[in-house]
Amino acid sequence: MTEHIYDEECRRFQASAETVGKRWSGGILMALYLGSTRFSEILGRVEGLSDRMLAQRLRELEAEGLVERDVIPTVPVQIRYALTERGTDLMRALQPLAAWGQRWGTPARV
Amino acid sequence: MTEHIYDEECRRFQASAETVGKRWSGGILMALYLGSTRFSEILGRVEGLSDRMLAQRLRELEAEGLVERDVIPTVPVQIRYALTERGTDLMRALQPLAAWGQRWGTPARV
Numbered sequence: 001m002t003e004h005i006y007d008e009e010c011r012r013f014q015a016s017a018e019t020v021g022k023r024w025s026g027g028i029l030m031a032l033y034l035g036s037t038r039f040s041e042i043l044g045r046v047e048g049l050s051d052r053m054l055a056q057r058l059r060e061l062e063a064e065g066l067v068e069r070d071v072i073p074t075v076p077v078q079i080r081y082a083l084t085e086r087g088t089d090l091m092r093a094l095q096p097l098a099a100w101g102q103r104w105g106t107p108a109r110v
Numbered sequence: 111m112t113e114h115i116y117d118e119e120c121r122r123f124q125a126s127a128e129t130v131g132k133r134w135s136g137g138i139l140m141a142l143y144l145g146s147t148r149f150s151e152i153l154g155r156v157e158g159l160s161d162r163m164l165a166q167r168l169r170e171l172e173a174e175g176l177v178e179r180d181v182i183p184t185v186p187v188q189i190r191y192a193l194t195e196r197g198t199d200l201m202r203a204l205q206p207l208a209a210w211g212q213r214w215g216t217p218a219r220v
Contacts (some may be wrong), residue, residue: 004196009208009211010136010137010140010156012208012211012212012215013136013137013140013204013207013208013211014131014134014136014137014140016136016207016209016210016211017120017127017131017135017136017204017207018131018132018133018210019131020127020131020207021128021129021130021131021132021135022128023128024124025127025131026123026124026126026127026128027123027124029213030124039159045189047212048168056114069120072132078119082146086214089210089213089214090207090210090214092206093206093207094206094207094211095206096129096202096203096204096205096206097123097126097127097130097200097203097204097207098119098122098123098126099124100126100200100203101119101123101125101126102119102122103199104175104196104200105122
């Protein structure tokens with residue numbers, strides 16, 4: 001009987017891979033990891049990223065507990081973004097994947 | 111001047127994350143990593159995966175150099191799938207991501 005691997009562990013692995021694999025999420029997480037905090041800063045660091053897509057991905061990453069959004073009550077209000085502990089831990093866990101990308105180069109686009 | 115991070119390294123990181131993050135790819139790579147070689151075996155191990163989607167992902171993973179497809183000239187012909195060296199190296203690089211998934215549980219689906 002083939003051992004069914006789509007158990008909890010594989011489901012989590014698949015979900016984690018999909019979280020990170022969404023178009024632009026890797027670049028946005030990398031920008032935050034490297035210290036960007038403002039919307040315009042992140043936008044400026046990830047080539048080709050649109051305002052609309054960045055806003056959407058930030059909402060998703062926030063909902064997934066990877067990014068936190070701080071509202072600074074100045075006039076006008078200022079918004080700062082940062083990785084949560086979970087998000088920072090994720091970026092550490094992704095360093096070997098980044099190193100893999102260095103070793104093997106960008107896979108052929110399909 | 112905001113240092114533009116979308117350089118080669120970040121592009122590769124984004125591409126690697128997207129390769130793995132595509133729906134079903136993680137589960138299929140895991141099945142191959144755990145020893146499945148036949149189409150029907152992989153299909154049986156990844157819950158909810160359709161024939162059509164498995165065939166498509168296998169073609170993509172092959173085109174990206176992560177999976178190899180061997181044709182055994184029996185009658186009828188037999189097809190076997192396996193991770194390439196690049197694919198096996200990727201799965202090793204993903205273990206910390208799998209461990210992260212264990213630590214934090216499945217992110218809220220968005």
